[in-house]
Amino acid sequence: MKKERLTVVLDPEIRKMIKIKAAERDVTISEVVEEYLRSMMEKEELEEDIALTEFAEEREKTFSEKESLTHDEVWG
Numbered sequence: 001m002k003k004e005r006l007t008v009v010l011d012p013e014i015r016k017m018i019k020i021k022a023a024e025r026d027v028t029i030s031e032v033v034e035e036y037l038r039s040m041m042e043k044e045e046l047e048e049d050i051a052l053t054e055f056a057e058e059r060e061k062t063f064s065e066k067e068s069l070t071h072d073e074v075w076g
Helices: 012-025 029-061 071-075
Strands: none
16 A cells, blocks of 8 residues: 655644654654554544444334335335
8 A cells, every 4th residue: 555645734742742652662753643543533433333333222222113114115
């Protein structure tokens, strides 16, 4: 996978923290930022999955096979 360059403007304090993390891990600043971004995106996806699961579970409680529509009624 080819990586692309991205320019980001950061608060000086955040940049300082990222530089410290990069030095501690002996990696580049870009690697630290990419790791944090990936982690946050995965967390957001997980939170969305949890919310959708909760929504589905609530809907399931009130589901009635008797009142449900058939495939043809919905798509026909």
